[in-house]
Amino acid sequence: xxxxxxxxxxxxxxxxxxxxxxxxxxxxxxxxxxxxxxxxxxxxxxxxxxxxxxxxxxxxxxxxxxxxxxxxxxxxxxxxxxxxxxxxxxxxxxxxxxxxxxxxxxxxxxxxxxxxxx
Numbered sequence: 001x002x003x004x005x006x007x008x009x010x011x012x013x014x015x016x017x018x019x020x021x022x023x024x025x026x027x028x029x030x031x032x033x034x035x036x037x038x039x040x041x042x043x044x045x046x047x048x049x050x051x052x053x054x055x056x057x058x059x060x061x062x063x064x065x066x067x068x069x070x071x072x073x074x075x076x077x078x079x080x081x082x083x084x085x086x087x088x089x090x091x092x093x094x095x096x097x098x099x100x101x102x103x104x105x106x107x108x109x110x111x112x113x114x115x116x117x118x
Contacts, residue, residue, distance in 0.1 A: 003066045009045030009079060018045070018081045025103050029091055030065075031083040032103040040076055042109065044069050047083040057089050061096070068097040069104075078109050 009015055022035035037043075046065050048058040061084045069082075082103075088096060104110045 003044065003070050007041055007043050009043045009081065014043070014079065015045055015047075015081060018079050022079070022081070023107070025106050026085075027099050027103060029085055029088045029096060029099040030103055031085065032100075032107055033081045033083070034107045034109060035079045037077055037079050039079075042074050042076060042078045042080060045079075045081040047081060048088075049084075051086050052084055052089045058084075061088050064093050064096050065100060067093075068100045072101065072104065073111060074104070074109050075111055078107075080104070080107075080109060 009018070018033050018035045022033040025032045025034075044066075046062045048061050050058070052058050052061060065082050065084070069080075082100060088099075091099070101110065
């Protein structure tokens, strides 16, 4: 099961809005940009540039990021763009997933552990 279409950022103007007005967090594998919205759901976009490698590598990284986001419980009302850095091409799923989770936690997109358990 993939990431539903309604929670994907797809249009250039949506990406541009996040890049222009959003806040940025980063670690050694990823850059996260978020923009608060008034929607009742989150939308996620993924950027994998040619610096990452060939199409096979870029698609693999995108699939791993989509799966990580799909299974996470998130707070609603954010447009998020995850951009992969060059090191992400060599990272395994667990490391990439952990990096994405830590950025989403720092950005406030993931609920606090106390909120998630109640």
